[in-house]
Amino acid sequence: MSTIEGTAGGFSYRADSSRPIDISIPLQFGGPQPNHFGAPRATAEPLEAGGFIGDTRRGGSCNAEAYRLVPHCNGTHTECVGHVTDDRVSIRDVATACFVATLLISVETWRVNGDRQVTEAALNASLTAWGGGRASGLIVRTLPNARDKCLQRYEAASMPAYFTSDAMRSLVVLGIEHLLVDLPSVDRFHDEGKLAAHRIFWGLPAGSRCAADATRAAATITEMIFVPDHVADGHYLLNLQLPPFMTDAAPSRPLLFPLEWV
Template sequence: MVTVELANGRYQVNVAFAHSIAIEMAFNAPQPNHFGADIATATPMQAGGFIGDTQQGGSCNVNQLSLNPHCNGTHTETLAHICDKDSVLSLTIADIDIPPLLPCSLISVMPQNGIASGEQYRPELTEHDEVISRQQLEHAMADIDDCQLTAVVIRTLPNDNDKCTRAYNEQQQPPFLTADAVLYLNERGVEHVLLDVPSVDRLHDDGLMTCHHLFWQVPEGSHQAGPHSLVNKTITEMAFIDDHIADGFYFLNLQMPAFINDAAPSRPVLYAAQRLDANL
């Protein structure tokens, strides 16, 4: 048990009991897919007379993995996703420094029709778009203190298990955030946003990546971070939050490999937090 002091409260966290919200990656098998990417594969290494497969006579298993972090499963991305690689402020997964426990709130929303939301997005919303709107976030986060919103996990409803293997394409376009919704997250001080959809932006958005640019405060059309850019923030996409994990306050451990890349497969873990004392 770990006791954490946060703002004007104390919380007890059982770090031995965790809720992973990462989709397990099944190589060469059904898995989530976005943007028509190749599936993630695993093949035994071969070198000279060695084969990395015990079932084929090898002494041990050594697989060579091929995957696209953005399109094959749960992944976390940094501002380097939209910035030039030689930009000084373009932090990679290996560069970014994230505390081991982040105050995190889990909310659930039912995406709504984009036109009916009355909110802004570029390119313009169509009658086929399903969005997560500012109005929905304001309602879901109204009673949550800012200190509990270093990270926010957004679960979309209905919450079908086929999200773990769903292929997102033009016939099955996922919901995304409106520009107004992202601005609200920034206003509330959210540094890490996690979603169960493959992107904060529309599947086909004319290359604008509006919500990515707004979240990191990189000017539209630019691939250079500036003095006002929010470079230490992350976006985690294509998570899966099982129904047995209730909406509420948690501490998040965002586990990532030290990849010198704009994105990497990740394993976000939620730990339940029990409030002990409202006044320190």
């Protein structure tokens, strides 16, 4: 067994690096894919330049494609405070940790006034069994955990679940720096542009678009993951893989390694 050893929250851990668990949703440019907010589908087209065509099926010498996507809407992605500020903060500059001690919990969504919500009470019910203070990452698998999350087209009519403000404040109090969810957004589909849960998590005052106002500018949110049922709740070591895009969000591949505290 290949292991990774380290410390988090003053505790030592050991993780099995030989058994990575990928909780990203594969993005099929030519096939079914998840979608949020009515964004165009992610697409791929062969490069055409002069007499060159980047498709061997059409006589090209090699394959070279141009990809078009909206990271926030076309699959698993990680975002930073630059998502809601005028300052162009880059996820590349924010998500610098190689490994993060992380807790995976399953949470029941509650029906409130026709909406499905992740509430503070629901989070606390799932967190109680695991204690706190060790993990700075949290993965929330919402229940029911339908496989069609991987292909879901999220629209206002279906109103996907979202985090209440109190729920997000409780995560800030717990010291969670990296939040991963299987929802298209931590906020309500239409919330009048407030993005309240995002702002609370980044410590950004309501209405502010200034990154300097954020008290938690190093925090990240990863949305549209999928955690299969066979992956048990518990502690993991998170390796959040990102391309070096100088953008507020980028497609991501969160890998989990089983972790034990020693």
